[in-house]
Amino acid sequence: xxxLHVTDTHLGYNQYGLxxxxxxxxxxxxxxxxIAIENNVDFVLHTGDxxxxxxxxxxxxxxxxxxxxxxxxxxxxxxxxxxxxxxGSQVRDISxxxxxxxxxxxxxxxxxxxxxxIQISGMKYISKAGIRHFxxxxxxxxxxxxxxxxxxxxxxxxxxxxxxFFPNSNLYMEKEIPEGFDYVGIGHYxxxxxxxxxxxxxxxxxxSTEYTAYSEKENKxxxxxxxVEIQDNQFKPEFIELKKRRPFLFFEFExxxxxxxxxxxxxxxEKSLSINKKPPVVVLxxxxxEYSVKDLIEILQKEGLxxxxxxxxxxxxxxxxxxxxxxxxxxxxxxxEENIQAELKNLIGDDEAxxxxxxxxxxxxGFESVDEMKKYIKEHGVEINx
Ligand SMILES: [Mn+2]
Numbered sequence: 001x002x003x004l005h006v007t008d009t010h011l012g013y014n015q016y017g018l019x020x021x022x023x024x025x026x027x028x029x030x031x032x033x034x035i036a037i038e039n040n041v042d043f044v045l046h047t048g049d050x051x052x053x054x055x056x057x058x059x060x061x062x063x064x065x066x067x068x069x070x071x072x073x074x075x076x077x078x079x080x081x082x083x084x085x086x087x088g089s090q091v092r093d094i095s096x097x098x099x100x101x102x103x104x105x106x107x108x109x110x111x112x113x114x115x116x117x118i119q120i121s122g123m124k125y126i127s128k129a130g131i132r133h134f135x136x137x138x139x140x141x142x143x144x145x146x147x148x149x150x151x152x153x154x155x156x157x158x159x160x161x162x163x164x165f166f167p168n169s170n171l172y173m174e175k176e177i178p179e180g181f182d183y184v185g186i187g188h189y190x191x192x193x194x195x196x197x198x199x200x201x202x203x204x205x206x207x208s209t210e211y212t213a214y215s216e217k218e219n220k221x222x223x224x225x226x227x228v229e230i231q232d233n234q235f236k237p238e239f240i241e242l243k244k245r246r247p248f249l250f251f252e253f254e255x256x257x258x259x260x261x262x263x264x265x266x267x268x269x270e271k272s273l274s275i276n277k278k279p280p281v282v283v284l285x286x287x288x289x290e291y292s293v294k295d296l297i298e299i300l301q302k303e304g305l306x307x308x309x310x311x312x313x314x315x316x317x318x319x320x321x322x323x324x325x326x327x328x329x330x331x332x333x334x335x336x337e338e339n340i341q342a343e344l345k346n347l348i349g350d351d352e353a354x355x356x357x358x359x360x361x362x363x364x365x366g367f368e369s370v371d372e373m374k375k376y377i378k379e380h381g382v383e384i385n386x
Pocket of ligand 1: 008048049083085188189190208
C-alpha cells in the first residue's frame with residue numbers, strides 16, 4: 001500500500017501579480033500528481049490550502065478540476081482537508097473545495113472514513129480564536145480517534161499552527177494529538193521537515209509546493225512531496241523533490257556598492273538558467289537611504305538586467321529605509337498578505353486582540369459588498385460565530 005502526501009499547493013496564487021507565477025503553482029501541483037501516477041499510489045492526501053483563496057477564479061476552479069480528473073482517470077482518490085486559505089468564510093459561504101466534491105474530491109473536514117483497511121481522519125483548520133473557544137483541539141481529535149479504534153493503520157490530517165514552527169502558538173503536538181494515530185500529516189507550515197516520531201506516531205510536514213512569500217529559511221529547504229509506503233503497519237515516508245518550481249536567487253546588498261553586486265547577479269542568473277528552464281525570481285535585500293527602489297531598478301536596467309521572462313522573471317526588493325522618513329518607510333517592501341498581517345500584529349501589540357481582529361477580517365473577506373455585510377449584520381447581529 002502506497003500513498004502520496006502533498007500540501008499547501010495554493011492553486012490560483014498569481015504572486016507579484018504575475019500570471020507566470022500562477023502557472024508555476026499549477027505546474028508543481030501537476031508534477032506531484034505525475035509522481036503519484038508513476039508510483040502507482042493507492043490514494044493521495046492533501047492537508048489543506050489546495051486553493052490560495054476562498055474565492056478562486058473560474059480559471060483556477062477549472063485547473064483544480066483538471067487535477068482531480070487526472071487522478072479519477074487512474075482511479076486514485078484524493079483525500080483533502082480545508083486550510084486557512086480555502087476554508088470559506090464560514091459565515092457567508094462554504095469551502096471552495098465543495099465545488100470539486102461532486103467530481104470526486106473527498107473532503108475529510110472533521111470526519112473519519114475507512115478506505116481499503118486504512119482509517120483516514122481529518123480536521124479542517126481552526127483559527128487561534130477558535131482554539132481558545134474549544135480549549136485546544138485534543139477533544140476533537142479524541143472523537144476522531146475513537147471512530148478508528150479498531151484500525152491498526154490510522155492517518156490524521158491537520159492544518160494547524162503548532163509550536164515550535166509557529167513560535168507564538170500554544171498548540172503543542174505532544175499535548176494536543178492523542179496517542180493512537182499512526183501517521184500525522186500536517187499542512188500550513190511551508191518549510192518541509194524531516195519526518196519525526198512523536199509519542200507513537202510519525203509526524204510529516206511536506207511543506208508547500210512553491211513559495212508564497214520568500215524567506216531565506218524556506219529557500220534553503222527543497223520543495224517536495226512525501227511518498228509513503230505502508231508495510232506491516234509501519235509508515236515509511238520518502239521525500240521526493242519537485243523540480244518544476246521557480247528558482248529564487250537571493251542577494252543581500254549595500255546601497256553604496258550596489259553596482260558591484262550586478263556581476264554576482266549576472267553570474268548566478270546564468271548558472272540558474274543552465275540548470276532550470278524557468279527564469280528565476282531575483283530577491284534583493286538591503287537598506288536604502290539615498291536611492292529609491294525605482295533608482296535601483298534603473299541601474300539594473302542600464303546593465304541589461306530586466307525582467308523579460310527569458311532571463312529574469314521578477315525583481316523582488318526587500319528593502320527598508322534607514323532615514324527617519326515617515327512617508328517612505330518600507331518603500332518597495334513586498335506588501336503581500338503575510339507582511340500586512342505582521343505589520344498589523346506589530347501595531348496592535350497584543351496577541352489575543354490581534355487573533356480576534358484577524359478572525360473578524362477573515363469573516364469580512366467573505367462579503368462582496370458593504371451592503372451585503374450590513375444586511376448580514378442586520379439579520380444576525382454582530383456576533384461572529386467561531
Ligand atoms: Mn499554506
